[in-house]
Amino acid sequence: MKLLYIVTHPITAEKKLTDQLEYMSKMGISVSIVSGFEKNQENKFANEVQVFSIPFSREISIFRDLFSLFKTILLVRRLSPDIVNASTPKSGLIGMIAAWINRVPCRIYVLRGLRHETLHGLKRWIVKSMERLSSLCATRVVAVSSSLQSALIEDGICQLSKVLVLGSGSSNGLNYQLFDPGNKKLEIRSRIRDQLSIPNEDPVAVFVGRFTRDKGIVELVEAFDEVLATVPNAWLVLVGEYESGDPVPIESKEKIFKNPKIKVVPFSPPRDYLVAADVFVLPSFREGFPVAPLEAAAAGLPTVGFACTGSVDAILDGETGLLVPVGDTKQLAGCVVLYFRDKALRDRHAEAAKKRVIDCFSQQTVWDNLIGLYTKELNAVT
Secondary structure (H helix, E strand, C coil), X not given: CXXXXXXXXXXXXXXXXXXXXXXXXXXXXXXXXXXXXXXHHHHHCCCCCXXXXXXXXXXXXHHHHHHHHHHHHHHHHHHCCCEEEEECHHHHHHXXXXXXXXXXCEEEEEECCCHHHHCCHHHHHHHHHHXXXXXXXXXXXXXXXXXXXXHHHHCCCCCCCCEECCCCCCCCCECHHHCCCHHHHHHHHHHHHHHHCCCCCCCEEEEECCECHHHCHHHHHHHHHHHHHHCCCCEEEEECCECCCCCCCHHHHHHHHHCCCEEEECCCCCHHHHHCCCEEXXXXXXXXXXXXXXXHHHHCCCEEEECCCCHHHHCCXXXXXXXXXXXXXXXXXXXXXXXXXXHHHHXXXXXXXXXXXXXXXXXXXXXXXXXXXXXXXXXXXX
């Protein structure tokens, strides 16, 4: 079985696919991956994995996109894979077109989210049309969550007969042991809080991810103002970096900079910051299947979030976390305060969240589901 993965950004490949590709290779599959790698990034993968570099622009750029499509068509023709697994909007479109042109038997489009959900006007129509074309060229569409599958069908992008969800969802699962602090929890908590000058007894909420509008940074800052009005010794830790695409407004950046109770940490491995906190907050406006709540659960935290596509699958409202209507900062703040004040509830939801991660989202479970799909689809066409 020859398998080619195509993703837009090297960071996606490194963070979400490195272990998956190695596992596929160990299972006897001939694995290749293409993305916009630089020279120093190509050695991140096991020697058995073939790595190819083709630049994919995240934003729409006609000439660069046509150049990437041409190179991808030639690469697919040269490699002649049995299966192409393409994901993320730009490489998903280019990968599916290239695979269709070359008549690759199994063309798997992994849908990680619907970007058009937070777009408007012409750009929304263009991105939505791209998703339709990607799905049309695919032999199978894998949605990473049930709510994403429903949204895909409701928006008329894909027929129900072509789209499926593997297991409980997720595209890569989680190596939950990496986020479990074990008997070092108190040591890590104390060390990180010392670094951030946060007293050990003060309640802390944490966010990990991209600092963009669609991740809800604006709403999170507003909600935290309300949290402070009720719990003045509360803190907010933001782990990540600002991005130029869908940027956070200057006013919100200034509020973050001027608020001494908000600590900003450049993006780094999140485990220790999760362990140092009491509640994880994910006020995102759209997701496919967010991995951050799973990481938080493995580290011992419940999650408060907006009830958007994807988040409703990763967070079970009233069981592993609390969900509020999208954009409702008052309820978001209220749920954070509730967890701060009710440790028994917080611990109960955190324990349930951790158990669910272990039972449903271990990496091997997700990877074996993918291999099962590859085998079934390939057998159906040979």
